[in-house]
Amino acid sequence: MRVFRLQGYHHSSMADLARACGVQKAHMYYYFENKEALMRAVLEAVLSYAEARVFPLAYEDERSPEARIEDIIGQLRRLLAMDQGGCLMANTALEVSHLQPAPDFLAVVRAFFEQLLDALTHLLKHILPPEAAQSQAETQVAALEGALLLSQVYEDPAYFERGLERLSALFTPIA
Amino acid sequence: MRVFRLQGYHHSSMADLARACGVQKAHMYYYFENKEALMRAVLEAVLSYAEARVFPLAYEDERSPEARIEDIIGQLRRLLAMDQGGCLMANTALEVSHLQPAPDFLAVVRAFFEQLLDALTHLLKHILPPEAAQSQAETQVAALEGALLLSQVYEDPAYFERGLERLSALFTPIA
DNA sequence: GTCTATACTTGGATAGAC
């Protein structure tokens, strides 16, 4: 996961990946059919983590929206840490989305963003009408990923931090 | 440029690039020292275009901000067309920003975003206090690139279109 | 300036011993 995040899909060789795992290159093929299957497994691991520890936070309806968004932001800060390669889902999407044929692991990327959008939409419905909530969730996910991009361009985590703050601010208006 | 946008930097081979240019692979080395120099030249061509035809639109102070932002949006729609590979600057940044050593063409990417941010900040100063203008420019560039990402993830130009509309709407409040 | 031919390296993947 670390290698793919830092070096990208195509630039990560099976040798790089094997070294990071502390095994011989050939041994990778005992567990994974090929490089694409390995990437799929990595992306599925990220998705599983988010499904277990991040998205559910949004649906804890007995807690306040403010508290829930703060927890989610904390998780996103770790999951997308810019100094560890940023967002693997976004990096991968931009690197392979136009390839023909498209690698099948793109479906995992889509599932990730869909669930992230749904989770945020659910939270925003507490402070906005349903339609506006969906639109605002889309805006916020885009703004967050874009802020992460700027952080990587300028090697400055502040852009991403400000993106997280703007998301947080939505739930703590003035008061 | 087309090949790099669609396939990414590392996945584009000199053979791919030569074919797209209609010359033999070896001939590419007559014009460019290596693949990295070729990528630099491509990025510089994009930057030059933006410096000549896009950014200056923001500074035509005799025209209304609304008119200027509409022209800029029109240019961005073409320059970042999602079905042609999206934003080469963003794609490239995410693909190579964590490599060590970092390719020197990253400086061109930084220059592009810096000038885009400056241009948007200048325009926003017509409707916001200076400090808020800078902050809002950062937010809008991030939101736009993020919207483009979502368009590529879902193969749906609508996300990017809505991003452009939200930018446009900033300059035409209610009225 | 453009081509053919080719050197040299790396990359993905397999075979088979242990």
Place this chain on the structure above:
DNA sequence: GTCTATCCAAGTATAGAC
């Protein structure tokens, strides 16, 4: 389940004829 050895294709880059 892990290793060594190896195959073959693709990749970057160069040499040299025309």
